[in-house]
Amino acid sequence: MNCQLCQNELDAYLEGTLPQGTGIQVAEHLKKCSVCSESFQLLTLANKVMDAEMKVQSNPFLVTRIMAGIEEMENQSASFQHIPAYQKVFKPILISVSLAAAIFFGVFLGSTYLSAESHQRIPVELSYMNDAALESIDLFSQL
Template structure:
């Protein structure tokens, strides 16, 4: 065996797939050829270092598995949410001061949100932080605008309702529209003494009423009759009359009010 033939066997030797007879031939050549001996030694040493050097591997963080499982869980929940109808309506209310009716209205709206849609809203915030940032900026802009307008107008209890998007689900669509109608009815009574109905988003409340004039649904009626009033604290704050409390709670009605899920 000459050096060229021996060199052709190096890879097979290193891979451990060389036949016994050729291994012997290579070994014999290795004994008598210093050059091939050194080449093979270098190759073997490189492999040895790569295979056995235990000092090179960094370690993962200890909580890697937990974090990963949490991500998998989150991704799965997102998938589940995507397979169900998204909340079709989001109603944002801006309150200045308050009354028991306003508080009840908002409480009812909150209850509706809890009964099925707060999860979806939370996920929007978790998975799309830009959405949160954008919403914050928009909310700040609305508050500033509201301040300016309110300086010259009598203060309405509720400034506006925002109609965000339509639902592909007709049942959900109907229920949500009913809620908006009820909200609007209450708003109208509060806005009787107001000099104007403020614009929030692209529509005024009255325009919205024109578009959404649909009857009540049982689910929303029940929710609106909720007896407790969790806003007593904010009412007290509001009654001082010099502080705008923003309640940008996202409210959406699940289809028929089913699958109540208290989070």
């Protein structure tokens, strides 16, 4: 038996599914060949690791605990929605008060600006100006 044949049969040899004659040949080759016995040891190790990982089962209570945690969070948020009964009253009041304050402030600001403007006198020359005469449509039609 050569190395390539031996390597091909290693899986079946490990599982014990090889015909008896082939199994004996593989075992004899493994005793003689260090390369193949090394890869056989690696394969055995890999199988052990995979077996160990398959034995690790998920905690059956994990799902229950997560679902209970989610339910608890939902209950808490539901109870938070119950608390602001006073907020239902205060929030519209606060909004309308701030809106009224903003409107009052705007009217106040506008009235002070207008009163400051009205104090200024219009120059006399401006009252003599005729805007209609400054830019007549006839002027544009001649162009």
